[in-house]
Amino acid sequence: MCRNIRPLNNFEPPATPDEVTAAALQFVRKVSGTTKPSQANQAAFDAAVAEIAHTTQHLLASLVTTAPPKDREVEAAKARARSAARFA
Secondary structure (H helix, E strand, O other): OOOOOOOOOOEEOOOOHHHHHHHHHHHHHHHHOOOOOOOOOHHHHHHHHHHHHHHHHHHHHHOOOOOOOEEHHHHHHHHHHHHHHHOO
């Protein structure tokens, strides 16, 4: 999986539409093998991002869990600590 795609489920506050779209964009970029499609492929690229974002929103809305929601700031601090330990 692409390293830039972050888990979006079970956070408080929930994932925003912008976060979902950003994850969909990263997914389409990874699958297509390009960060900027040609003009001939731009419409297909944009349609794929929109469809994946829409489907992801539905997925996130339908997932259920008994785990308590995670805090975004706490998770970000943990990631920074892991990164600092890894690249120290």
